[in-house]
Amino acid sequence: MPAAATVDADDDLVIDRGSAVQKAKPLQVINAAIPLATQAEAEAGTDNQKRMTALRVKQAIDALGGGGGTSPLPARVDFIATEGQERFPATGYLEDLEPPFYMDEAAEVQLNGQPLNPAEPDEPDYVRVVEDGGTYITVAQDPPIEAGDWISIHSQQLSAMENDSILKRAVFSIGKSARDKMSEAFALDDIPLGNDSTDANRLATALDDGRRNIRLPANGGSEDGVWRFGSSPWRIEPVDGDFDDAVESKGNLTADGTNTGAAIKGLTIFGDGPGRTQVRQDTLDNYLFSMNCMSEDPEDNFDDIVFRDFTILGPCMNNEAISDGVRDVQHMIAAFGVSNLVIDNVHAFAPAGDFLWLANSPDPSKVRYNTNATIMRCVIDGLWKNNRNAISVESGDGVRILMNEFVRLTKIGWPGPIDFEPFAQDPVYRNRQMLIALNRFLDFNGGALCVYSAAGVYDLPASGFTFTNNFVDGSAPVGETNNNRCLDISGSGEDSNQPSNIRVSHNEVKSVGQPFRAIGANGVDISDNVFMDCGSALLGVNGAIDAVNYEVAFNRNKCIRVGQDNGAVILAPQRHKRCEMHDNRLIDCGRTDGEAGFAYLNTSATTAGMSLRNNLVYNDAGLMKVFAGNSQGDSVYAEGAAKKGNELVAGAAFTGADSYNPPISPAGANATETLTGPLTLASKASTTIDKPVAGAKVNMAFDVTVDWAPAAGEFVIAQGVGYDTNALRIVLFNPGSASITIPSGTVITAIERA
Incomplete structure (x- = not known):
């Protein structure tokens, strides 16, 4: 029997029963094989053998309150009142309803479509009652409620929120079937904005619903498509610097989105890419995102937190005036006790303080540990060089800063783009095992990398730093120097101080005020770099604390036109011991006006502790006048500086017969x-x-x-x-x-x- 090309509703189908052959319409066959569900069966959703029409599907959805899924959690529940009724539900609790209803403090109650006010001090319109068995409301009205009045409870608040109450936020209920998919990306603009002016409540709602993979779609935010968030460091702020009665906030990334919630273990917030998804830091008074574990135990840390693929617009896009007090405490991302933090492909513009603050606590007496943070492929652009730093680390163990671009950053007088600075005299305020590699630093003030390990204040040195394969351009015009440097290191300057083990290698540095500045450093190796069109490197600073530099090595570097301000490749205004300058190539180094030029100049008026060996001088421009000088600037050698194997390869000879390798001058015993x-x-x-x-x-x-x-x-x-x-x-x-x-x-x- 050939197959039919088409089957019409009026066709007759052959039904072979074995003992007889009969005919039937196609619908009869379908109804016999898969019967049509009744409306009751569709709403119950328990029969897996019946078929659903479009009508039955709509009826089931309507019956379930539009939530769908199994045992949905509705966003609203309605009651038709009896004469004089005050309690809703009349018996039992909201949680006993089918499906159950969960009423949050932020819920709104309406009578015949008009909001009721729960906040009247003497006679509130309604009262939310919470008992061991569950929740219900009482509604007292004058005149009393009449039969047929409609009481509606909305779990999502519709009216404007009070900014000072984090508990007043939207609650967006979802079905259990959706809860099974929490690991999937959730678009935050799926939560209605209501009358909120920012997206803070949307974020809190998503976190409270268990969302841990939150997408910020382009053009989905509250301010013309831009997302706006904010978080305060305090629930009760300190008064006049007194922290005794202050209470910290846990931040806005807790499990329920409130500033008292539990620390999250596993959260990703991502956008559709920098430039497409834009996020604005809400006010100068807030962080954008903050996390405070409120514990000294790293086991309680926030863990596995990821930010990626969006742009942050800071509070200073138009070069707004900022006080130093605001600049010092207002940051985009603040972490107080976070492990395994990743910030990837985020572009940040015009911060007031820092892009990232890895800190101990807003309260300086508290202890927090931050471990294993990675910042990669980010662009941090201060626009006006009026912020604090780009990245500040008070407490950090295992920080990796890779393939980022730091541009137009830091007000004069503040540390610089990257600042590692233990905050207090305590072992937990530590900076250890840091890798800063493959970054670009362009047009900035301060130090591209600052390491403050002691500086006469801090007892424990930062240790284990590698700064390698970076490009640093301070953007100073040729022949001039700027208020910046590649490396800025401060320590206690004690001989017994633990070495910092800082390695600076294979970087290209140009147009900075100083290639490096060391004040009381111990254990620094600066090798195999290229420095071009820079001022003098500094071993100490005039007028600074009397800190001694120990074991600072400057070896195998190529220096082209270095010392343009003071004339020296290395200028030593303070004491230093066991330091060395070996195997460098010095090309046309000295002051640009030709008035002075030294490979090494000791102006500390103390015996130098410098070894000068196998340095090659190319003096075609005739700028170098003396290879190693003392505080008078015109000696042919510096006391206590051991020299061997140094050589003038090309160019003008120096003043003095033995300028490169003079005899050692007696000093000490x-x-x-x-x-x-x-x-x-x-x-x-x-x-x-x-x-x-x-x-x-x-x-x-x-x-x-x-x-x-x-x-x-x-x-x-x-x-x-x-x-x-x-x-x-x-x-x-x-x-x-x-x-x-x-x-x-x-x-x-x-x-x-x-």
Whole structure:
């Protein structure tokens, strides 16, 4: 039997019953196989064998209050009153209704479509009663309620909210079937705005409903499509700096969206891309987003928080005037106890304070730990260089700042684009294990990277920093310098201070006031960078605290036209010990007017602790006048600066016969020994020379030089140590495979190590 091309409603179908062959219409066959659901069956939703027509679907949705799904949670419930009725529901509780109804404090109650006022101090229009069994309302009216009056409770408040009450917010109820999909992206503009002027209540509602993957659609916000949020650091603010009675806010990203809710574990807020989704920081008095775990235990931290793919418009888009007090405390994103924070592809413009503040607490006496934060692919543009910093870290362990662009940032006198600054004398205020890589810093004030580890105030140093493969352009015109620097480091300046272990390498830096500034630093390695058209690097600052720099290394860098302001590639106005400047290439360095030029200039009026070795000078412009100078600026060497292997490769020679590698000048405890006869040392053999030296102490270290021109393959290792009071022992060791002979008349010099 051939197949029919089409089947019409009036066609007859063959029904073969085995014993008889009969005919039937198509609808008869359908009704027999899948019967039509009745209206009652559709509304009940319990029969999975019946079919639903469009009418039945509408009837079921209407019966369910439009919520859909199984056991929906309605946004509204209606009662038809009896004469004089005051209690709704008349018996039982709202939660007992089918489906159950949950009434929030923000709900609105209407009588015959007109809102009732719950806030009358003496005679409120209605009262929300909460008992152990559930919730109901009482409505007292004058004249009393008549039979047939309509009482309606809306779980979503429709009237304007009071800005000072976070509890007065919208509640958007959803069906349980939707709750099963909380991990899916939820568009925040699906929540009606009502009469709110910002989107704060929308966000609170979504969080309270369990939404953890929240999308901010382009043009979906409350202000001509721009989203607006805000969060206060305080529920009860401190008075005149007194924090005793102040109460912190938990921020606006808690589990229920209120400033007292639980810390969230797992939240993503994202847009449709920078420029498309725009978010405005609501007021100068608020953060945009804030999180405060209110606990000293990192286990209580907010965790796994992600912001990505939107633009933030700060409060200073039009260069609004900002007081320093506002600039110091008003930030876009504030984290007080957050783990695993990610900010990705967010573009922020015109902040008042910081783009990101990883802090301890708004209350400086409280302790919070921030761990594992990643800021990547962001653009932070201050527009006017009138904000505080871009990123400030008071408490941070494991912060990664990667592939960002920092532009037009920081008012003069404030730290700079990135500021790591432990806040108090406590081990928990820590900055450790930081990676800053592949970023661009353009046209800024302060330091591209600031590390304040002690500075005479903080006991614990920041430690474990890597600043690598960044591009830094301070935008100063050629021949001028600016109020900025690539690196700004401050520490306690104590010899016992723990080294900071800061590594600065493979960066390209141009047009900044100083390549680096170190005040009391300990353990800094600045190597393999290119510095171009900059002022002098500073080991200390005139007039600053008397802090000593320890073990600052400036090695293998290429310096092109550096020292344009003071003339020195490295200017040392303060004491420094065990520092070194090795294997650098210095090209046309010195003041642009030709008045002064130094590779290293010690103006501290104290013995220098600097090793200058194997630096190559290209002096075609004739700007360098003295390789290493003292406080007078015209000496051919600086006291205590050990020099070896430095070389003028090209260009004008310096003043002085031995400008590059002059003899070491005696300083501190020192001694010389002139060999009265040849000294032969067999392979792997050593000899000692003991001498009285005024000022020597047990275990005092000495730098020893042997004024000897060895043959190819010959060398000697010379060391000196104080072995008793006023007694020095010099050890000479031949590490080679053949014996060596040091000739008579050779001068051996030992100087106390700086």
